Amino acid sequence: MKPDAPSPRTQIRRKPQRGHYDFATIAAIVDAAQICQIAFNEGGSVHCLPTACWRVGNHLYIHGASNSRLTRTLSGSDCSVCIAHLDGLVLARSAFHHSMNFRSVVIYGRFIAVDDPEEKKTVLAAFVEHISPGRSALVRPASTAEVAGTAVLRLSLDEAAAKIRNWGVDDDAEDLDIPVWAGVVPLQVVAGTAIPEAGCAEMAKPAHRFPQTAEYESAP
Amino acid sequence: MKPDAPSPRTQIRRKPQRGHYDFATIAAIVDAAQICQIAFNEGGSVHCLPTACWRVGNHLYIHGASNSRLTRTLSGSDCSVCIAHLDGLVLARSAFHHSMNFRSVVIYGRFIAVDDPEEKKTVLAAFVEHISPGRSALVRPASTAEVAGTAVLRLSLDEAAAKIRNWGVDDDAEDLDIPVWAGVVPLQVVAGTAIPEAGCAEMAKPAHRFPQTAEYESAP
Numbered sequence: 068m069k070p071d072a073p074s075p076r077t078q079i080r081r082k083p084q085r086g087h088y089d090f091a092t093i094a095a096i097v098d099a100a101q102i103c104q105i106a107f108n109e110g111g112s113v114h115c116l117p118t119a120c121w122r123v124g125n126h127l128y129i130h131g132a133s134n135s136r137l138t139r140t141l142s143g144s145d146c147s148v149c150i151a152h153l154d155g156l157v158l159a160r161s162a163f164h165h166s167m168n169f170r171s172v173v174i175y176g177r178f179i180a181v182d183d184p185e186e187k188k189t190v191l192a193a194f195v196e197h198i199s200p201g202r203s204a205l206v207r208p209a210s211t212a213e214v215a216g217t218a219v220l221r222l223s224l225d226e227a228a229a230k231i232r233n234w235g236v237d238d239d240a241e242d243l244d245i246p247v248w249a250g251v252v253p254l255q256v257v258a259g260t261a262i263p264e265a266g267c268a269e270m271a272k273p274a275h276r277f278p279q280t281a282e283y284e285s286a287p
Numbered sequence: 288m289k290p291d292a293p294s295p296r297t298q299i300r301r302k303p304q305r306g307h308y309d310f311a312t313i314a315a316i317v318d319a320a321q322i323c324q325i326a327f328n329e330g331g332s333v334h335c336l337p338t339a340c341w342r343v344g345n346h347l348y349i350h351g352a353s354n355s356r357l358t359r360t361l362s363g364s365d366c367s368v369c370i371a372h373l374d375g376l377v378l379a380r381s382a383f384h385h386s387m388n389f390r391s392v393v394i395y396g397r398f399i400a401v402d403d404p405e406e407k408k409t410v411l412a413a414f415v416e417h418i419s420p421g422r423s424a425l426v427r428p429a430s431t432a433e434v435a436g437t438a439v440l441r442l443s444l445d446e447a448a449a450k451i452r453n454w455g456v457d458d459d460a461e462d463l464d465i466p467v468w469a470g471v472v473p474l475q476v477v478a479g480t481a482i483p484e485a486g487c488a489e490m491a492k493p494a495h496r497f498p499q500t501a502e503y504e505s506a507p
Binding site: 114116117119135148165191199206210252253270272273 | 335351391393414429433437456469474
């Protein structure tokens with residue numbers, strides 16, 4: 068049996084069959100992301116800003132300059148974070164039934180600043196590992212001043228919901244004979260040819276986690 | 288000379304050299320998107336939800352079921368919309384100078400419902416064209432009932448800002464001799480092998496606009 072939504076505001080009301088509330092599903096979608104979008108209120112406006120993110124355990128982490136608006140504001144106010152991966156174009160025989168395959172997570176809560184310098188160093192190294200596995204041991208670690216100038220914030224994944232569509236076309240029965248290609252065009256993020264800095268062309272290329280592909284199921 | 292920000296809240300304060308306020312730059316980033324994230328307040332919470340989007344002229348369009356929370360709420364309240372494309376991993380010799388290449392747009396304003404059925408049909412056809420050029424003439428158009436059950440909303444692009452990073456590594460001079468590969472791993476979204484519905488395998492495959500690649504400049 069699927070777990071229930073952790074709160075009324077995470078309950079998927081629109082197409083609830085696409086909702087998932089188990090940690091493994093939520094964590095996998097978060098782990099496939101390098102960036103998230105954060106909604107918050109500041110200065111009388113609602114804002115939606117993108118920023119880099121990574122996961123350690125039950126928390127989503129972000130970072131930024133200690134004096135930036137984003138990190139200052141988020142420590143003191145509720146927010147909502149969205150991660151969305153577009154996995155495919157669902158091309159139906161009718162305009163109305165066109166859709167998209169996707170995996171998304173929405174998280175509610177309040178970021179808490181990570182203040183301890185050693186803990187900051189550990190989670191910042193995890194960020195480098197998230198971007199390029201094995202790399203944190205190869206690069207110059209952050210200095211004390213760099214760590215002090217960087218705000219690191221974490222948000223619990225306790226109040227989160229995932230939504231997934233990963234199947235084919237849902238055309239009406241009476242449209243099935245329309246003579247147009249119908250199906251799914253899968254999309255994925257892939258790495259192109261790495262562009263080295265001067266002096267690096269002969270060095271071993273870095274690891275990364277691309278291409279990233281999504282699971283495709285043949286039925287809802 | 289670059290145009291100024293259209294409002295105080297669109298002024299890029301963090302790394303202002305990455306800010307762009309001209310329509311062509313903003314429109315190109317919007318046109319490269321199939322989904323956006325929308326921040327809005329409802330029921331005492333701030334929310335961040337993903338939804339499909341497309342552009343016609345000076346407006347961003349979204350759609351949804353007429354009775355959905357998103358479309359009902361957005362017609363009556365201010366929001367912020369974010370589109371972000373991750374274009375590359377910037378791998379530095381120091382952990383601190385790791386970065387990402389990206390193109391993002393943030394839009395502020397209030398969605399307005401498109402009520403006229405003929406106008407709705409026109410902009411919904413533009414949505415199909417955005418996803419698959421040439422397709423709107425091949426599929427069954429939306430029926431009167433389908434159009435009536437679909438809310439279409441538009442948001443002016445007048446109050447918007449773009450932010451772009453599309454260059455190499457900004458390492459400190461004293462780190463340049465660290466013996467680790469440094470450079471950019473470009474990322475792009477590509478289409479995989481199309482998955483036809485039953486009976487469509489022999490038909491002409493649909494058009495789409497993938498791979499999508501970003502411009503890379505060698506200097507800031």
